[in-house]
Amino acid sequence: MIEPGTALWFARHEWRLAWRDWLSMMTAGRRERLPRALIAIAVFVVFMHVVAYWMVGPYADASVDQATLVAVTASVLLSFFLMVSQALESATRAFYSRSDLDLILASPVATEKIFAVRMATIALSVAMMALPMAVPFIDILIMRGGWRWIGAYGLIIAMGATATALALATTVVMFRAVGPKRTRFVAQVVAAVIGAAFIIGLQVAAILSYGTLSRVSVVESQAVMAHAPGLDSLFWWPARAAMGDGRALSAMLAESLILLAAIILVVAPRFGDYAITASGAVNSGAANSNTGLASRSAVFRSTASPRGALRRKEWLLLRRDPWLVSQTLMQMLYLVPPAVLLWRSFDDGNGAYQLLVPVLVMAAGQLAGGLSWLAISGEDAPDLVATAPVPPHFITRAKIEAVLGIIAIVFGPLLLVLAVASPRHALITACGVVVAAAAATSIQLWFRSQAKRSQFRRRQVSSRFATFAEAFSSIGWAATAAVAAASLWLAIVPGLIALGVVVGARIMSPRLQQA
Helix, strand or coil: CCCCCCCCHHHHHHHHHHHHHHHHHHHCCHHHHHHHHHHHHHHHHHHHHHHHHHHHHHHHCCCCCCHHHHHHHHHHHHHHHHHHHHHHHHHHHHHCCCCHHHHHHHHHCCCHHHHHHHHHHHHHHHHHHHHHHHHHHHHHHHHCHHHHHHHHHHHHHHHHHHEEEHHHHHHHHHHHHCCCHHHHHHHHHHHHHHHHHHHHHHHHHHHHHHCCCHHHHHHHCCHHHCCCCCCCCCCHHHHHHHHCCHHHHHHHHHHHHHHHHHHHHHHHHHHHHHHHHHHHHHHHHHHHHHHHHHHCCHHHHHHHHHHHHHHHHHHHHHHHHHHHEEEEEEEEHHHHHHHHHHHHCCCCCCCCCHHHHHHHHHHHHHHHHHHHHHHHCCCCCCHHHHHHCHHHHHHHHHHHHHHHHHHHHHHHHHHHHHHHHHHHHHHHHHHHHHHHHHHHHHHHHHHCCCCHHHHHHHHHHHHHHHHHHHHHHHHHHHHHHHHHCCCCCCCHHHHHHHHHHHHHHHHHHHHHHCC
């Protein structure tokens, strides 16, 4: 039996909370969904192993040469940037979102011990979250290339510890540099940028150098090979650790754990003060916002129509919440490579427009789906909104207009530039963006279920049918636009398939099923 109050006891408590959080995310709070969730996970694992066999199978028995080290290092850097992004978000949530601070500070135990365990748990959870995507690839590499690739599992632990140490240090630095009130927003934006930085950087480099979105073109280019360090350089140690070099793996593990321990020793004694300051900043910010709204209430009533007030409310809530801004910003950042490709091929006539069309349409569908969930299902005050002296359909229409307004603001400049370069491609893209956004919004409207905006990251589990329908709809309309850019007649077939997905979602919607 574990003695209460010990570090191991607190660690077990943290993992129990993490397990409940994961279970709630997988089942949407309904335990009867657990068998279906496990079946879906098993199918996903099998599918990812098939994908991994196709992607990395031929390289499993590759020799340790410069080309292999470059490819493995690129994969390691991609994973590491994503882990830093996740660790930064987790560290920020530990400061701002945990509601047990008063209980911890009032308990008769050393708070440093509790906070140290919590930070170590963050590091372990970051590593565990990377495993579902990494395990299929590592398994295939082990099956095809031998046990030397098992070192990749140890490298994931080292990267999780290093990412958490950097995230904790970055958050503390932000506290002192910009203050606790701004840190919450800045940290989430930085997390979104870091998560997408490496992928976007490779794509931008590929566009500027080769006129393509393929990241492989940069990794395998002669320029990278010419400037790569020698085979005996320390720069290759992460790649060598993943490929079974025991000395490199031991060094990476030791350095990462020592760095994490040092950061925990420095931050843990002050974590309570930081968390109290952060909590006070959030509460004071909410109070100031309410005061500001009250002081502007007369102007609000006299200058805005009911529909305009609802649209402004949705835009204000999206701008005010840093968690939602970071999630939306992540999607918007992936529009940077298409924008660079458009600029690079502005008057080039090299067929880049053919590639831009489906990318923009797909991005519009995905962004509209997330924003629609926020506006329609993520309403935190549905009873208050329902008491407004306007018809219900009037409220829904205003929410949809707010979503489409954001889509227009994001994609409008890109479409204008594309119209100058190629009016035909711009017209097709505009139609595709409108249809994909409308389809995603309609699916979210048909499958709406009341939830909190804080559950935005878990919106997929509320209705998996709606999630897949939204994804296939966006893919279908992107394919339709891509084919239409080449031939309008040939686009009829993928257009009918995409329309079938939307009609099927409508037929399977809960309200129509009840009727």
